[in-house]
Amino acid sequence: MTPTLKPLFLLADSSLLYWRDGGRPYLDCLTSLMQADAPLRAAYLGASNGDEPAFYELFVGAMELAGISRCRMIPSRPSDEDLTWLARAHVILLAGGDPLLGWETFQRNGVEPLLRERYREGAILMGISAGAMHLGTRAWREDPPPGELSLVPVLGLAPFIVGVHEAPEWKELKRAMQAAGPGARGIGIPLGGGALVHPDGTLEPVRHPVATFHNEGALLRQSLVTR
Template sequence: MSRRSGHGSRLVLLGGGFSTDDDGLLDDWVLGQVACDRPKVCFVPTASGDAPGYVERFLAAYRSRRCEPGVLSLFRRELDDDGLRFFLLSQDVVYVGGGNTANLLAVWRAHGVDRLLREAYDRGTLLCGISAGANCWAEGSHTDSFGPLTHLADGLGLLPGSVCPHYDSEPGRRASYRAAVAAGALPGGWAVEDGVGVLFTDGLPTDAVSRAPQARLYRVEPDEDGGVRERALPCRLLGAPPPGFTRSGT
């Protein structure tokens, strides 16, 4: 299996998608990052314990799109090691669902999926995910995997720094993440509000979009005074008319 041409190593952090939104804008944007006509899209629901309802929502959303959807189940694993490697490396998109970040990483490592995803990333597979499925790619993350909100200095490390999902929608997220970065418990990183999608190419942000005008992506870093610097990055509004376009009335 050779590297897919035309792109660097890419991953996407999502603040929404089929499991939370009805408009499908973020899902269509993700598929738009893949050049082939019918990309293979593998949903990995490990963080939810392979919850059947979650899997069904994914299949219902992606069967109607220009893609070939599939699911990787690890709690009822059917593939041997060779089959698992072939399956993952044949995907154009690997989409990781939300749930428990710490459990996700532990199960992946037990099955060798962490190593296979690194290989897929290096070969050009687009990796993406929401919530725990966004946390897992970074060096560390902000999580409620252990009950209360806390920091998890663990991850695959494909994305330098840390990630905080649900930055605007869950009480305590913003303050807790900022405190972890200020204290050095987490490296500086990316805070994703619900409704945002951000594409990283070789570890650097190359596109940021939003399905809602108010949703933002933030870069959060420690400052020299023991606090943090928080900088909002511009996001393109999905579904908006292009600049200069005027809707005509009837």
């Protein structure tokens, strides 16, 4: 049976982990999306923030609200047991922090191919801030000096360059869009908001509207996607 690809969860910050939509925890949807017979396993990747334990505890609390109790932090230097857990995880969260630190770590420690494999096998991948950028097509260093923005290819599971929490100007995202060249597509997710990227590439804003960008060569077109 061919696995069903799941939506990618792109979050600007951690607030949606605890957000209630109509009184119910928003992340209740994780269980219904997976439709698994066995208890769900969740993995947390904190490479972008240096494996800060406090952020992992936030993740554990959010998973408990969603009815998921089997959680594990996958450190920047994972053991064989850590990688085995990741390879079987139903829900995987890529934490926020320094986008390039996290990405270089994933390339070095063998996590990058596992993330691609788990997505193809039907796991739910979630990214917060830098983690959301990793799920898109390009990332860049935080607060780059003027004229020195350098784009790095990342997972590309979502067909967009992802920018977070810099509304309404989206200064760095616009710089990235220009650097990526004609044809590039981007999304800007405001503070407190998120977006689901469905397997067919369609966007579903969560909590707040999402800005979209398209580099048309001489024009950078911007629009807004609402629920």
